[in-house]
Structure formats: C-alpha cells, structure tokens
Amino acid sequence: MKLEPADKLFYKLKNNKVPLVVQWELTTRCNLDCMHCCIKNEKQDSELSFGEIKDILRQLKAENCMIQRFSGGEVFLRKDIFKIIELARKMQFGVMVLSNGTLLDRSDIKNLKKIGILDLQVSLYGATASMHDSITNVKGSFDKTMNTIGLCRKYKVPFHVAVMSFNKNFHELSQIKRIARKEKWKTIFDFVILPAVSSSKDPLSLRATDEQIKLAVRSGLLVWSRRNRLRSKKITRPEQFSGNDVRIEIGASGKVFPSVIMRKEAGDLRRESFSQIWRHSRTFRYLRSLDEKSFECFSCEYYNKCCKNRDLAYLEHGDVTVKPQEICRINRIFHENVGKR
Numbered sequence: 001m002k003l004e005p006a007d008k009l010f011y012k013l014k015n016n017k018v019p020l021v022v023q024w025e026l027t028t029r030c031n032l033d034c035m036h037c038c039i040k041n042e043k044q045d046s047e048l049s050f051g052e053i054k055d056i057l058r059q060l061k062a063e064n065c066m067i068q069r070f071s072g073g074e075v076f077l078r079k080d081i082f083k084i085i086e087l088a089r090k091m092q093f094g095v096m097v098l099s100n101g102t103l104l105d106r107s108d109i110k111n112l113k114k115i116g117i118l119d120l121q122v123s124l125y126g127a128t129a130s131m132h133d134s135i136t137n138v139k140g141s142f143d144k145t146m147n148t149i150g151l152c153r154k155y156k157v158p159f160h161v162a163v164m165s166f167n168k169n170f171h172e173l174s175q176i177k178r179i180a181r182k183e184k185w186k187t188i189f190d191f192v193i194l195p196a197v198s199s200s201k202d203p204l205s206l207r208a209t210d211e212q213i214k215l216a217v218r219s220g221l222l223v224w225s226r227r228n229r230l231r232s233k234k235i236t237r238p239e240q241f242s243g244n245d246v247r248i249e250i251g252a253s254g255k256v257f258p259s260v261i262m263r264k265e266a267g268d269l270r271r272e273s274f275s276q277i278w279r280h281s282r283t284f285r286y287l288r289s290l291d292e293k294s295f296e297c298f299s300c301e302y303y304n305k306c307c308k309n310r311d312l313a314y315l316e317h318g319d320v321t322v323k324p325q326e327i328c329r330i331n332r333i334f335h336e337n338v339g340k341r
C-alpha cells in the first residue's frame, strides 16, 4: 500500500515514540464562565513556574518533540505567557496558542506576529453579541473577541476561529459562516460537546439535536472526517486507529495525561522526568499495547468513514476501547444525510 509522505512521517514518529505535539494547560484560570466549559470546577493546583516550564521544554526537545500548543483556561491570564512563547520559539518549536481572544490588544497581536506562531485559535459562540455573551456569561466578551480576530487579519497573524455549535446558537451558525467567508477567516465548526472532566454532565444539555445535526450536514456546516470530506472509501493508513499516539497533555501543575479530555494520569513532572513518564508509565504502556483490533470501532461498518474518538470513549465510559456514543450518534446522522440537500 502506497503511503502519502505525511503519513509516512506520522508512522515513523509513532513507531519511534516521538511526542510530536504537546498541549499545555498553562492555567485553569479563566476570565469567562462558559456554559459548556469542560474544565469548570477542576481542582486548581499551583501552576508550573516559568523555570519549571523551561526545564520541561528542554526535556521535550531531547525527545524530538516539535509542536507546543499553549492553552488554558485563558492562557493570556498568565503574565509570563509571551516569555513562554518566545522561549519555545527560540528553542525552535512550532507554537500554537488557544484563547478566548478577550485579553489581547494591538501590541499583543503585533508581538505574536513578531515572535512567529503557527496558529492562534480563537473561540466564537455566536454571530451576535447577545448570543456569544449569553454563552460566555460575560457581557462585552463578543466585542473583544471580534476585535482580536480583526487584529489577527490586519497584522497577518495565522489564526482560525473555532465555533462550538450548540442547540442554543444553531440558528446563528450560517450567519457566522457568511461572515467568515466575507472576512476570509479559517473556521472550524465543532459539534462534539463534551461532558466536563470533573464528570459533570451539565454541558450535555447544549448538544445539537438530531434534526440540527441533519441540517448542519445538508448545509455543509458539519465536516466529519478527512475521508468523508474527500468522499473516498480508500484506506490510506494501514493502522489508522490505535492506543499509541503522538500527542500528550501537560496539566497546569505538571501532571501528564494522554489528552485534554482523557484525564488518566500518567505521571507528575514535578516528581519524575518526562522521559520516564512517556516511555515507562503504566498509562502510556497500556495505550501502546492496544492495536486497532482492541477497539469496538474496529468491527463497525463505519470504521473507515468515521472520526472515532478514543478519548471521548474514556470520558463517557472510563474505557478507551468502547464505542464513543456521541460520535456514533453524529456519525449515523452524517451518513444518512451527506450529499442530500
């Protein structure tokens, strides 16, 4: 089977246990109070200091890590965030930043441009201030976020707009798409609403209904998977789904998890080295022991045409190998409606 160059690289990194992308929850603090927030009420431990972050970045460099994704909470609440981004760039990491976009002004955006980041992800929840602010629970947040998006455009900072798509804001999604097209924003509409990591089910009441998902598919708002987008049935990756991964999450106080939503603690960087955790922890050894046949998804008729999501399965059932029900729901509606108007 012929592999594309990007796939070849991906497998090489995977087989050599390279932690390609590290996502950092640099703080759990946030200036907004979003209805769907999945880290709400998370226990707050003391945040890693700049010195600790510097040391961890050195360890990541030694493991050939390439990309740092700095996230929160709201990452720009950290007073040393620009120092951290600058350090990561000096160490020649690619840097992505995730933000709600409410704390950045013109000089910050110019600074990001000067430092050179790969991407700034800005979250948007409505086409109008009343909708967006009713989700963030902070009046004026829409105007600030829109201002940041405008500044990114103006100063050519690479960015994309992440739109969480709920039952509540569904009627404004097409309007957001129109604005995005006009303003030339790169936009991602996300329909997968997660339960909170603290196991609260509150955010689930915001999930789009079956009928709304159907309309989103028919109007092209919902893009499901790379394969769906290409409408191809060909398998291009021999082992496309397994426990082994090249991503990792570092929590605010240095705890290490497989991902932001799969909070199965693998170790603590305040007590152990990154290499020890990544190569020898029980959590990562267990995940690496799973091949694609270990997952219930493997016997599903949609296996090659579905996003799947082991992390959501863990959040739903405490087990990565079972079917993630919310993905099954969206996938079913997607395939019943794709190509129909």
Ligand code: SF4
Residues within 6 Å of the ligand: 030, 031, 032, 033, 034, 036, 037, 038, 039, 040, 072, 073, 074, 100
């Ligand atoms: S901006 Fe993000 S971290 Fe802050 S409340 Fe909203 S979802 Fe949670």
Ligand code: SF4
Residues within 6 Å of the ligand: 296, 297, 300, 301, 302, 303, 306, 307, 308, 309, 323, 324, 327, 328, 331, 332
């Ligand atoms: S997530 Fe559900 S629909 Fe998708 S492959 Fe797995 S079992 Fe099938």
